[in-house]
Amino acid sequence: MRITKKNxxxxxxxxxxxxxxKNRAYYLLLLPFMxxxxxxxxxxxxxxxxAFKDFKIREGIMGSPWAGLKYFNQLFEAASFWEVLSNTLIxxxxxxxxxxxxxxxxxxxxxxxxxxxxRKVFQTASYLPHFxxxxxxxxxxxxxxALNGPINALLGMVGRGPVYFLADxxxxxxxxILTNIWKGAGWSAIIYIAAIxxxxxxxxxxxxxxxxxxxQEIWHITLPGIRSTILTLFILEIGKLLSSNFDQIFNLYxxxxxxxxxxLDTYTYRQGLESFNFSYATAAGxxxxxxxxxxxxxxNIVVKHLSSGEESLW
Amino acid sequence: MVKKKxxxxxxxxxxxxLMFVFVYPFWQTIVLSFSDKIYANAPGFKFxxxxxxLDAYKAIFADNSIFIGYANTIWRTVVGTxxxxxxxxxxxxxxxxxxxxxxxxxxxxxxxxxxxxGGMVPTYLNIKELGLLNTRWVLxxxxxxxxxxxxxxxxxxxxxxxxxxxxxxxxxxxxxxxxLRVILPLSKAVIAVIALWAVxxxxxxxxxxxxxxxxxxxxxxxxxxxxxxDTGDELTASGNAATMADITPxxxxxxTVMVATIPILMGYPFVQKYLVQGTMVGAVKG
Numbered sequence: 001m002r003i004t005k006k007n008x009x010x011x012x013x014x015x016x017x018x019x020x021x022k023n024r025a026y027y028l029l030l031l032p033f034m035x036x037x038x039x040x041x042x043x044x045x046x047x048x049x050x051a052f053k054d055f056k057i058r059e060g061i062m063g064s065p066w067a068g069l070k071y072f073n074q075l076f077e078a079a080s081f082w083e084v085l086s087n088t089l090i091x092x093x094x095x096x097x098x099x100x101x102x103x104x105x106x107x108x109x110x111x112x113x114x115x116x117x118x119r120k121v122f123q124t125a126s127y128l129p130h131f132x133x134x135x136x137x138x139x140x141x142x143x144x145x146a147l148n149g150p151i152n153a154l155l156g157m158v159g160r161g162p163v164y165f166l167a168d169x170x171x172x173x174x175x176x177i178l179t180n181i182w183k184g185a186g187w188s189a190i191i192y193i194a195a196i197x198x199x200x201x202x203x204x205x206x207x208x209x210x211x212x213x214x215x216q217e218i219w220h221i222t223l224p225g226i227r228s229t230i231l232t233l234f235i236l237e238i239g240k241l242l243s244s245n246f247d248q249i250f251n252l253y254x255x256x257x258x259x260x261x262x263x264l265d266t267y268t269y270r271q272g273l274e275s276f277n278f279s280y281a282t283a284a285g286x287x288x289x290x291x292x293x294x295x296x297x298x299x300n301i302v303v304k305h306l307s308s309g310e311e312s313l314w
Numbered sequence: 315m316v317k318k319k320x321x322x323x324x325x326x327x328x329x330x331x332l333m334f335v336f337v338y339p340f341w342q343t344i345v346l347s348f349s350d351k352i353y354a355n356a357p358g359f360k361f362x363x364x365x366x367x368l369d370a371y372k373a374i375f376a377d378n379s380i381f382i383g384y385a386n387t388i389w390r391t392v393v394g395t396x397x398x399x400x401x402x403x404x405x406x407x408x409x410x411x412x413x414x415x416x417x418x419x420x421x422x423x424x425x426x427x428x429x430x431x432g433g434m435v436p437t438y439l440n441i442k443e444l445g446l447l448n449t450r451w452v453l454x455x456x457x458x459x460x461x462x463x464x465x466x467x468x469x470x471x472x473x474x475x476x477x478x479x480x481x482x483x484x485x486x487x488x489x490x491x492x493x494l495r496v497i498l499p500l501s502k503a504v505i506a507v508i509a510l511w512a513v514x515x516x517x518x519x520x521x522x523x524x525x526x527x528x529x530x531x532x533x534x535x536x537x538x539x540x541x542x543x544d545t546g547d548e549l550t551a552s553g554n555a556a557t558m559a560d561i562t563p564x565x566x567x568x569x570t571v572m573v574a575t576i577p578i579l580m581g582y583p584f585v586q587k588y589l590v591q592g593t594m595v596g597a598v599k600g
Binding site: 141265285 | 325329332333335337338339343346355356357359401402404405408409414416420423424427431432433434435437439440455456457458464488490493514518519520536540542543564567582586590
């Protein structure tokens with residue numbers, strides 16, 4: 001039995017009610033947070049029943065008639081849904097393969113910069129893009145990738161035709177990956193830099209005495225030293241396979257590239273909040289959140305096991 | 315010594331190239347915002363405007379939406395941050411020790427929201443049912459209670475040495491006095507981190523504004539920019555903007571981006587240190 005530690009007269013024999021009463025000030029302090037949590041986080045979860053109902057705006061969520069699995073059947077029969085699902089997975093996997101390792105490389109590079117001032121300035125520049133919204137980022141990216149922009153000018157110099165980066169299905173996913181790296185790599189590197197800082201400097205000393213080269217040091221000391229961080233973040237990333245960066249895609253895409261860039265989040269948005277297919281969109285959203293939830297839980301359990309409970313999210 | 319020189323040069327070359335990649339898009343937008351039509355439409359890199367042209371800024375200040383956006387963004391940032399920080403602090407203070415009955419259940423209820431939610435449509439209908447659509451409160455209230463902020467704050471508070479508050483108890487202080495006089499002064503660091511994150515989050519938020527509060531008098535800076543991305547060409551082609559010769563959709567958008575982002579760019583070098591520290595706290599103990 002747990003006893004409140006700071007209770008002046010806390011004895012093991014106290015009843016639960018008495019202990020609750022004793023802590024009433026704490027519950028009072030918790031109340032505002034819990035009210036916000038219930039009204040804005042838990043109440044919407046009840047709305048998921050919409051996926052199993054024919055939503056009539058006059059009847060509300062409660063009064064609308066049940067529809068069984070009608071909307072899930074519609075969802076799984078729609079060709080557009082499968083295209084969107086495969087886009088989601090492809091973009092996530094591309095990010096995992098190409099964007100995800102970049103912060104590790106960047107972190108190693110940053111920690112190898114000898115001059116402290118240069119390192120600070122470089123790091124500050126590297127996470128500047130993290131602090132702007134994707135709306136602003138989309139504006140900057142649009143200008144850089146414009147037909148008269150610098151990238152197309154460089155391509156022109158080597159004799160390649162202008163590329164409509166934001167409207168060409170062949171290159172748009174590449175744009176998503178690269179802009180993702182540009183905006184997030186510097187910030188994501190922070191956690192690896194911290195892990196590298198924690199490595200015992202004596203190891204490097206010993207390696208140097210043994211005549212190790214820089215690359216050997218990185219391979220035999222730095223990488224093993226941050227292995228658990230890498231592994232943890234990798235597994236957590238797998239848990240997020242079904243969720244995409246809505247802010248990024250929504251602000252960069254256009255109908256011209258829907259075939260390669262429309263993902264579950266953007267699809268749900270357009271179906272629900274633009275076309276008002278409320279039940280259908282709720283079903284799509286629930287599919288994503290439900291499976292996403294299971295994936296996140298599994299990945300967390302895996303992390304917990306691997307790190308004996310020290311690095312999981314809860 | 316001679317051997318060491320070469321890798322050094324390569325390192326600095328890589329640094330220079332990467333710095334350029336990180337910073338150039340910002341620089342180009344600054345240059346664009348001061349460019350005239352001819353320079354804005356010229357191809358290639360833009361390092362310095364040929365003629366210093368303020369027409370784009372004149373154009374955006376001729377329309378009052380940028381002022382409305384500024385007022386609303388500042389309002390939501392101030393009110394939203396104050397609410398988030400205070401409500402989160404109260405909850406984290408109450409939950410800082412595992413003593414209170416029901417601690418595990420309450421903690422679970424909070425953390426669970428990090429992993430599962432109602433989804434876009436149910437969330438929208440909830441806001442609608444609450445009568446918050448097209449009110450300014452929809453910009454701040456839904457985000458007040460966040461699990462991540464709570465966890466970071468709680469972890470920090472629970473690491474504060476218990477001796478001080480025990481001494482205060484013996485002196486006859488009650489819970490509220492301890493919260494305000496003993497723990498609060500010791501929590502400045504974590505409060506600053508949560509507040510800074512809330513400020514950045516509110517300043518950059520656009521989705522809630524676009525979906526829940528799209529009336530013109532509720533525009534925030536981000537939605538002003540978004541409208542220009544969506545309909546930039548129409549905007550400059552119509553209205554009083556067309557009478558001014560020296561602007562393009564790009565220069566107008568660039569100027570708007572500048573006006574919307576200047577506070578972030580100005581404040582960023584000074585606060586980024588604390589934000590980094592905050593991330594570490596969250597990452598290590600989250």
